[in-house]
Amino acid sequence: MTESATKVIQTLGKCYTKKGDMDLGSPEDTILGVLMSARTTDKQVLRVFPAFRKKFHTWTSLAKADVADIAASINTIGLYKSKAKAIKGLAQKVLKDFGGKVPRTMGELTSLPGVGRKTASCVLSYSFHVPAIAVDTHVFRIVRRLGWSKGKTPEKVEQDLKRLVPERLWGEINRTMVQFGRDICIGGTPRCWKCPVAKWCAFTPKTSAPKTA
Ligand code: SF4
Numbered sequence: 565m566t567e568s569a570t571k572v573i574q575t576l577g578k579c580y581t582k583k584g585d586m587d588l589g590s591p592e593d594t595i596l597g598v599l600m601s602a603r604t605t606d607k608q609v610l611r612v613f614p615a616f617r618k619k620f621h622t623w624t625s626l627a628k629a630d631v632a633d634i635a636a637s638i639n640t641i642g643l644y645k646s647k648a649k650a651i652k653g654l655a656q657k658v659l660k661d662f663g664g665k666v667p668r669t670m671g672e673l674t675s676l677p678g679v680g681r682k683t684a685s686c687v688l689s690y691s692f693h694v695p696a697i698a699v700d701t702h703v704f705r706i707v708r709r710l711g712w713s714k715g716k717t718p719e720k721v722e723q724d725l726k727r728l729v730p731e732r733l734w735g736e737i738n739r740t741m742v743q744f745g746r747d748i749c750i751g752g753t754p755r756c757w758k759c760p761v762a763k764w765c766a767f768t769p770k771t772s773a774p775k776t777a
Contacts, residue, residue: 566728568764569712573733575761576740580747584690584739585610591666591691593617595676598683599650604642612638623664626655650678668692681719689735697725698738702745709749711766 585606588594596617601609616637620626626634635648654676658664666687667673673684685698697703699718703725707713713724725737741749748755756762756770 565712566730569710569728570730570733572710572761572764573729573736573740576744577736579760580740580743582743584686584742586686587690587739588613589691591687592623594691595654595666595673595679595683595687596651598686599654599678600638600641600647602643602647602683608641612640623655623659626651627659647678653677654679666691668694670696681722685722686738689738693735695731695734697722697729697734699725700738700742701751702749703738703741705751706741706745706749709754709765709767710761 586594586597586601586609588597593613597609597613600613619637620629620634629652631645631648631652634651635645638644638648641647657676658666661675662672667676668688670681670684670688673679673687674681682698682700685696688694688696689698699707699722704718704721707721707725708715712728713721715721715724726734729737745751748759753771754767755773756765756767757773759765759770762770
């Protein structure tokens, strides 16, 4: 199974070469962007992100800001009020406990308000180049369809992936599967007829192209 899992990730890597939408470079931008992207589209986040960062460009400015002001600057994204509260708390904790630097371990990252394993894995993988697997809704759905995990939680799917996929490819999983999951292995009915990894996939029955009239 490890061999076919490797082939799948390598094949997807050739098909999907764009970097992740939330791969924003610095750990500061990435942690804020991924936190903001929960239950909203990356596009919506990217629309507000430049002005938000221009207004609040340091941890100190976020830590001192009123939650209402942070909320007002991101009010077109989902759950903006609770995200604004988490962002202020995150800034305060980064300043107080980590000397103003985003920490580099899973344990420290997930101790921050609003930061779960998925967000932490994105920061580790994108900004620090530490092997990590961010299991979001696309990765969760695709991995189960491929037959690589029967896990019912993102944590279990992450554990199964870590057993199956060589560490050097962990960072590729989220990046490629998010694009693949928007394009072919979509939610609802997947488009198996044009899938580049169908021969390694356990999903049955494979779907066929809709008939045109
Ligand atoms: S064959 Fe179908 S279910 Fe399997 S990965 Fe491809 S699109 Fe998804």
